[in-house]
Amino acid sequence: MKGLQNILLILICTIFCFSCSEKQDFNQYEDLSITPTLEASIFFVKVQESLINRVVDVSFFTQDFNFDAFEEAFFSDRVLEGVITYELENTTDKPIEIEIEFLDENDILLDTEVFTMPAAPTAVLIRERAYGNTGKSLEILRNTSKLRLNASNFGDNTSTSGIPDAAIVLRSSAQFTLRLK
Amino acid sequence: MSSRYRIFLYLALVTSPLLAQNKQVLYDFTEIPQSLIINPGIETDFQWYAGIPLLSGLSGYGGSNGISVNDIFADDGLDINDKVRDRLVAGLTPRDEFSQNLQIELFNGGYRGFNPDIFYSFGAYVEMDNILYWPTDYALLAFEGNAGRLNQRFDLGDLKTRGSMVAVYHFGVNKKMNKKLTIGARAKLYSGIFDFNSTNNKGYLVNTQGQNNRLATTLSADLKLRSSGFGSLNNSDDQAQLTSAVLKRALFGGDLGVGADLGFTYKLNERTSITGSVLDLGFMYHSGDVYTYSLKGNATIEGIEINVIQELADLNRDFWQDLVDEVEELIPFETTNKGYVSFRPTKLNASFRHDFGKPIGSEKACDCGTLTTDSRRLKYANGVGVQLFAVNRPRGPQTALTGFYLRRFGRFMALKGTYTVDKFSSTNVGLGLNIQAGPINLYVIGDNLLSYQNIAASNYASFQLGLNIISWGKKK
Numbered sequence: 001m002k003g004l005q006n007i008l009l010i011l012i013c014t015i016f017c018f019s020c021s022e023k024q025d026f027n028q029y030e031d032l033s034i035t036p037t038l039e040a041s042i043f044f045v046k047v048q049e050s051l052i053n054r055v056v057d058v059s060f061f062t063q064d065f066n067f068d069a070f071e072e073a074f075f076s077d078r079v080l081e082g083v084i085t086y087e088l089e090n091t092t093d094k095p096i097e098i099e100i101e102f103l104d105e106n107d108i109l110l111d112t113e114v115f116t117m118p119a120a121p122t123a124v125l126i127r128e129r130a131y132g133n134t135g136k137s138l139e140i141l142r143n144t145s146k147l148r149l150n151a152s153n154f155g156d157n158t159s160t161s162g163i164p165d166a167a168i169v170l171r172s173s174a175q176f177t178l179r180l181k
Numbered sequence: 182m183s184s185r186y187r188i189f190l191y192l193a194l195v196t197s198p199l200l201a202q203n204k205q206v207l208y209d210f211t212e213i214p215q216s217l218i219i220n221p222g223i224e225t226d227f228q229w230y231a232g233i234p235l236l237s238g239l240s241g242y243g244g245s246n247g248i249s250v251n252d253i254f255a256d257d258g259l260d261i262n263d264k265v266r267d268r269l270v271a272g273l274t275p276r277d278e279f280s281q282n283l284q285i286e287l288f289n290g291g292y293r294g295f296n297p298d299i300f301y302s303f304g305a306y307v308e309m310d311n312i313l314y315w316p317t318d319y320a321l322l323a324f325e326g327n328a329g330r331l332n333q334r335f336d337l338g339d340l341k342t343r344g345s346m347v348a349v350y351h352f353g354v355n356k357k358m359n360k361k362l363t364i365g366a367r368a369k370l371y372s373g374i375f376d377f378n379s380t381n382n383k384g385y386l387v388n389t390q391g392q393n394n395r396l397a398t399t400l401s402a403d404l405k406l407r408s409s410g411f412g413s414l415n416n417s418d419d420q421a422q423l424t425s426a427v428l429k430r431a432l433f434g435g436d437l438g439v440g441a442d443l444g445f446t447y448k449l450n451e452r453t454s455i456t457g458s459v460l461d462l463g464f465m466y467h468s469g470d471v472y473t474y475s476l477k478g479n480a481t482i483e484g485i486e487i488n489v490i491q492e493l494a495d496l497n498r499d500f501w502q503d504l505v506d507e508v509e510e511l512i513p514f515e516t517t518n519k520g521y522v523s524f525r526p527t528k529l530n531a532s533f534r535h536d537f538g539k540p541i542g543s544e545k546a547c548d549c550g551t552l553t554t555d556s557r558r559l560k561y562a563n564g565v566g567v568q569l570f571a572v573n574r575p576r577g578p579q580t581a582l583t584g585f586y587l588r589r590f591g592r593f594m595a596l597k598g599t600y601t602v603d604k605f606s607s608t609n610v611g612l613g614l615n616i617q618a619g620p621i622n623l624y625v626i627g628d629n630l631l632s633y634q635n636i637a638a639s640n641y642a643s644f645q646l647g648l649n650i651i652s653w654g655k656k657k
Contacts, residue, residue, distance in 0.1 A: 024255060025256040031262070034324055036326030036327075036328075037329075038328060039326070039328035039329070040396060042394075046487070046490075048490045051493075063496050066500070067501050172394070175328045
C-alpha cells in the first residue's frame with residue numbers, strides 16, 4: 001500500500017513540477033517601447049482691429065509671454081518628435097505680419113516663426129512646423145522659456161473691415177510623441 | 182530532510198509565484214480538515230486534528246482571463262510591441278482581470294467537544310488577495326495617446342483595483358443538529374498588513390473642437406485611491422525591518438476587522454446532500470498609516486488664451502502659471518489621512534452531491550442510515566455532483582460552475598476530479614489527492630491541469646497542498 005501511495009504522490013508531483021512550457025523570452029521587455037502621441041492647444045491670441053487702429057507705428061503689438069510647458073522635465077526629457085500647427089486668421093482690413101520668437105530663460109533668441117497675411121478677405125493660413133527627425137531641432141523647444149509676439153500692420157490706421165468683430169487671431173496646437181518607456 | 186518534506190518544499194518554491202479564491206477541489210472534500218475553512222458546516226468525523234504549522238495549508242492562484250504570459254513573452258520572433266498593441270491594448274476590455282491570491286496557514290487545529298455532535302476548529306492564516314481590471318482607456322492613452330482622437334472620451338472609470346494582505350485569526354463551531362442537518366459558523370478577526378483600493382472612479386478626458394483655439398481639452402475627474410499600511414512597509418530599510426513591520430501589523434498592530442463564515446450540509450436522503458457556505462462576511466477599519474489620494478473636478482482648457490483687448494490692463498501677467506494654477510484649483514489633487522472601512526471579498530459556495538457504490542468500511546451496500554454507531558459519517562465509495570462558486574469583485578460577482586467526481590479507496594485514499602467553467606477557462610480540469618497514512622494526512626490539489634501542457638499559455642494556475650495529523654478517536 002505504501003508503494004501505491006508513493007507512486008501516486010510522484011504522479012501528482014510530476015504533473016505539478018514537470019509541466020511543459022513553450023520557451024519564453026522575458027528579455028523582450030527591454031524592447032518594449034511606449035511612445036504615445038499627445039495633442040493639445042498651446043496658445044490663442046486675438047488682437048482686435050479697433051486696437052490696431054489706435055497704434056500709429058507699424059509694430060502695433062509686442063509682448064513677451066512666459067511659457068514653461070516645453071521646459072517641464074516630463075516633456076523635455078521624453079519628447080521624441082512633434083508638430084506645432086499654427087492657424088492664422090485675418091479679418092481686418094490690413095495686411096499684417098506676425099512674428100513669434102522662441103526665447104530661452106536668458107532672452108536669447110532660439111527660433112523665429114513669421115507669418116504674413118494680406119488684408120481680408122483672405123483664407124485662413126495653416127502652417128505645420130515639425131520638430132525632431134527631419135524637422136527643426138527639439139532643442140529649440142526644450143530650451144524655450146518665453147514666447148515673444150510681434151505684430152506689424154502694413155496698412156493704414158483708419159480703415160475698418162466690414163466683417164463683424166474684425167481681428168487677427170492666432171491659434172495653435174501641438175502633437176508631440178513622448179517616450180514613456 | 183525527508184523526501185516528502187523535500188517534495189513539499191519544492192512544490193512550495195516552484196508554485197509559490199503562481200498566485201484560488203475558488204477552491205472547488207477542496208470544497209466538500211471532507212476527508213481534508215481544511216475543507217472546514219471553506220464550509221464550516223461540513224460533516225466532520227475527526228476526533229481531533231492538528232495541522233503541521235506553515236505546512237497544513239498552502240494555496241494560491243494567479244491568472245488573467247484575457248491573456249497569458251505566453252501571449253506576450255513567447256520566444257516566437259514577433260515584435261513584443263506588436264504583441265502588446267494587438268493582444269493587450271486592443272485585445273483586452275475593462276472586464277478582463279489580472280488577479281492573484283495566496284493563502285498560507287500559520288496554524289490550524291480542531292477537536293471534538295464533550296458533546297460529540299460539536300466540533301471546534303481554530304487557526305490563523307495570512308491571505309494576500311489582489312485584483313486589477315484592465316484599465317483599457319488608460320492603456321490606450323499611455324500606448325497611443327490622444328492625438329487625432331477628436332471627441333473620443335477616455336474613460337477614467339476604467340481604473341478598478343483592490344488588494345490586501347491580512348492575517349486572519351479564526352475560531353469555528355460545527356454542530357450536527359440531527360441526522361440530516363449539520364451547521365457551522367466561524368468567527369474571524371482580521372489584522373491588516375496592507376490594503377489598497379480604487380474602485381469607484383469616474384470621469385473622462387476628451388479633446389473637442391475649441392471655441393477659441395483649435396482644440397479644447399476637457400478633464401472631468403472623480404478619482405480616489407485609498408491605501409493603508411504601505412508607509413511602515415516602505416520605511417523599512419532592510420529585510421529585518423520589513424519582516425518586523427509585517428509581523429507587527431499581522432499581530433493586531435495595524436488595521437483591525439471582524440468577520441464570519443457560515444455553512445451547512447443538509448442530507449436530502451441517505452446518499453444525497455446539499456451544502457452551502459458564505460465566507461468572509463466582514464469588514465475592516467483602516468485607521469493607521471492611511472493615505473487617501475483624490476483628484477476631483479472639471480476643467481476645460483484651450484491653452485493660453487490672450488484676448489488682447491480684454492487683457493490690455495494686465496498683459497504682463499504670467500499667463501502660463503495662471504493657467505496651471507487655474508487647473509490645479511479646478512481639479513485639486515489632495516492627500517488625506519482619514520480612516521476608512523473596507524469590506525472583505527465575500528465568497529459563496531454551494532453544492533449538490535449524490536453518493537453511490539459501496540459504503541466505505543462495509544462489504545455491501547446498505548440502507549443503514551447516514552451515521553454509524555461510532556458517530557463517524559457513513560461514506561460511500563463514489564460521489565458525484567455540481568458546485569457553484571461566487572465571489573464579490575469590484576465589477577460585480579465572479580462565478581464558477583463545477584462538476585465533480587469523488588472516489589474513495591477505503592479510508593486511506595480519496596481522489597476528487599473536477600471540471601470547472603469560469604471566466605478564466607472552459608477547460609479547467611482539477612484533481613485532488615488525499616492520503617491518510619495512519620494519523621498522517623497529506624493532500625495535494627492541482628487545478629487547470631490541461632494547461633500544464635504549456636503552463637505559460639495558461640490563463641490561470643493554482644495549487645493547494647497541506648499536511649495534517651488526524652485522529653478519529655476510539656470507537657465507542
